[in-house]
Structure formats: C-alpha cells, structure tokens
Amino acid sequence: MQIHFKNQQGSDRLLDLTSPKIMGILNFTPDSFSDSGKFFTLDKALYQVEKMLNDGANIIDIGGESTRPNAPIVDLADELERVVPLVEAVRQRFDCLISVDSSKAEVFRQAAKVGADILNDIRALQEPNALETAAQLGLPVCLMHMQGTPQNMQQNPEYDDVVEEVADFLNQRIFACLTAGIPKEHIILDVGFGFGKTVQHNYQLLKHINAFVQSGYPVLAGLSRKSMIGNVLNKPVEQRTIGSVAGALLAVQNGAKIVRVHDVAETADALKIWQAMAECE
Ligand code: 7PJ
Numbered sequence: 001m002q003i004h005f006k007n008q009q010g011s012d013r014l015l016d017l018t019s020p021k022i023m024g025i026l027n028f029t030p031d032s033f034s035d036s037g038k039f040f041t042l043d044k045a046l047y048q049v050e051k052m053l054n055d056g057a058n059i060i061d062i063g064g065e066s067t068r069p070n071a072p073i074v075d076l077a078d079e080l081e082r083v084v085p086l087v088e089a090v091r092q093r094f095d096c097l098i099s100v101d102s103s104k105a106e107v108f109r110q111a112a113k114v115g116a117d118i119l120n121d122i123r124a125l126q127e128p129n130a131l132e133t134a135a136q137l138g139l140p141v142c143l144m145h146m147q148g149t150p151q152n153m154q155q156n157p158e159y160d161d162v163v164e165e166v167a168d169f170l171n172q173r174i175f176a177c178l179t180a181g182i183p184k185e186h187i188i189l190d191v192g193f194g195f196g197k198t199v200q201h202n203y204q205l206l207k208h209i210n211a212f213v214q215s216g217y218p219v220l221a222g223l224s225r226k227s228m229i230g231n232v233l234n235k236p237v238e239q240r241t242i243g244s245v246a247g248a249l250l251a252v253q254n255g256a257k258i259v260r261v262h263d264v265a266e267t268a269d270a271l272k273i274w275q276a277m278a279e280c281e
Helices: 042-055 076-093 105-113 130-137 162-180 199-207 227-233 241-253 264-279
Strands: 002-006 012-016 021-027 059-063 097-101 118-121 141-144 187-190 258-261
Touching: 021 042, 021 264, 042 059, 042 076, 042 264, 059 076, 059 118, 076 097, 076 105, 097 105, 105 130, 118 130, 130 162, 141 162, 162 187, 162 199, 199 227, 199 241, 227 241, 241 258, 241 264, 258 264
Parallel strands: 021 059, 021 258, 059 097, 097 118, 118 141, 141 187
Antiparallel strands: 002 012
8 A cells, every 4th residue: 555645846755555654743833732832933843853754754744723622713824824834944855745734725725835745634625625625736635533623622522433423424525535536545534533532432433443444545543642642641741652652553553554643753663563563474
C-alpha cells in the first residue's frame, strides 16, 4: 500500500504504507492545549519541524485552528496568516510531506499553492466548497469523524453503536469524495479520537479500528496526549507521552497505517520494535 503525492508545485513523493508512518504535529496556534503556544513563532516552529524530522516523522501536520473542546472559532484571515507562511517556510527548507490541518477551502487553496501535500480535515470536507476545492487541487485527503462541533462536541456524546455510526459517516464521506472526483487512492480515514466521544467510545474505536482498516483505505490514528490517555492515567498533558505511545502502538497493531503524534522520537522507537516483530517469520 502506498500513496503517490504530486503537489501543486509538481513535486513527486511516495509514502510507502507497508510499514507504519508518523505524522508529527505542529500546532501553530497561541492556545493549542498541549503545547501552550510554545511554537508560536516561525523560527521556533521551524526548529520543531527539524527536530521532528530528525526524530523520524514522515509527515508534518500544520494547523492554525485550535480544535480542543470549547476552543474559540478562528477566522479565515487569522488561520491563513498562521498556516500559509509556515507551510511555505517548511516547504522551502525541508523535503518532507506536509499536511494542512484545516477545514476551509481558502486555506486548502493557499496552502496547496505554497506546497502542501495533504489536506487533513477534521470536518471531512463538509465546509462550503471544501470538497470541490480538494478535488480540484488533486491532493490526498484525510477524512475524520466528529460528532458535533469543537465548541459542543464533548457536552454529551451519544451513540447506539459508535463503531457502526463512525463507519457509516466515513462511508458517506468516501462516497461524496469519489463523486466529486477524488480518486480512491487519495483517501485516508480517521475515526477522530476525542471528537465528540467519551473515553469509552474512544477505546471501543481503538479496539475495533480494524473494522475501518478492512475498508482498504489507509487509517490514521490521532490519540496523542488526548483525554482518552489522560483520563485513564489521571495525568496532565505533559505526562502523557508513554500512554500516547502505547495507544499509537495498539492502533498500529490493529492495522492503522499513520499515527499523528506530538512525541515523535518516542513513537518512532516503539514503531521500530513493532516493525522488528512484524518483519520476522
Ligand atoms: C486530529 C486531527 C486527529 C486528524 C486534531 C489534537 C486536536 N487531525 N487534528 N486526527 N486531532 N486527522 O491534536 O488533540 O485525531 S487537533
């Protein structure tokens, strides 16, 4: 399994998913919950990118909208100002895959123009023009499930069968993408840990992530430092690294192909151990 990336600048990159890959998170927001705005200058952000790449990240995920529960809504101008110069700077300096964590068509368009390779959308291309823009840009997309909005999603998440309902939603979005002209080789799925889910829902999805893997689409898992880790450990965000690595490893063991993480070096070590086991007879 591999994804072929041809971005708007014409560069060709292949992501081989026969072994699991790491997406390193760079949240370029002043209020990002786990980094507390630590990387909110271009220099610091680039330093962090370099470190994540040296530590083994294959993709750098750049977002300008904080989507933690109850986060304030970010307007388009602010998001563009945070994301576009950073994508451009990373593209100029590093030969890596860049995903843009956004839901807005205009952010997709401008980020693609300066070299983004992947559109990572927690709203699964449901915002105005997002689907059409993604199809036009010709970039791979990550479709994530969320119940509600970041403002209300953790108030009272409810499902009869969380696995079935998330699968139904993702299937509908896959259909919408295919209909809009996005090829099936360009679709990545994500169950959306923490997005309108109780801790129990999150663990049900982790346990049954293979149900999504069986669709044949690559599955991305993002549980790094989230409350599903913190609640079980009863630890604050800065003490969730080992729990997050354990969660990433379980996701990979159950078939996830990409893990979205803050702690790249630690995750890379864990995945090397997994790989050593996976490769032997
Ligand atoms: C996710 C994301 C995730 C994908 C965020 C955080 C909140 N994109 N963006 N999957 N989470 N695809 O990192 O805690 O789980 S922002």
